[in-house]
Amino acid sequence: MRHVRQDTNIAKERLVQGLALALLLLMVLWCVAGPSGLLAWGENQRLLEQREKQLVDLKLSRDHLKNRVALLNPERMDPDLAGELVRSQLNVVHPDEMVMQLP
CATH class of the missing domain: 1.20.5 (Single alpha-helices involved in coiled-coils or other helix-helix interfaces)
Structure with missing residues (x-):
């Protein structure tokens, strides 16, 4: 039982980290290619x-x-x-x- 619970916690942490990374990448992309970004x-x-x-x-x-x-x-x-x-x-x-x- 304990093993299954740790796997779900690890999966939740990876999901949260993946979402945070995706959000960070979107923010960086917006700063570079947005209407007031570096390319503009x-x-x-x-x-x-x-x-x-x-x-x-x-x-x-x-x-x-x-x-x-x-x-x-x-x-x-x-x-x-x-x-x-x-x-x-x-x-x-x-x-x-x-x-x-x-x-």
Whole structure:
């Protein structure tokens, strides 16, 4: 009787150890191949660099638009920008200008 009971205890211990090992291996696999694991690290770095470049481009565009808004202030409008906008939006030219169409 005692021999059978020891065998079942050993089997239970091996089962618990096997489950613990499987869980540990799954955790290691998740750390290596998961969405924030070691394999995804390079992809995340590449995306970060790409987004930083995009951010710099957007900041330049924002600064350009801020400048144009400041030049279009009705209290102190820039006459050159006003003339450029009238010509581009309304197709208006001065009487002394000559329009040349390029092929």
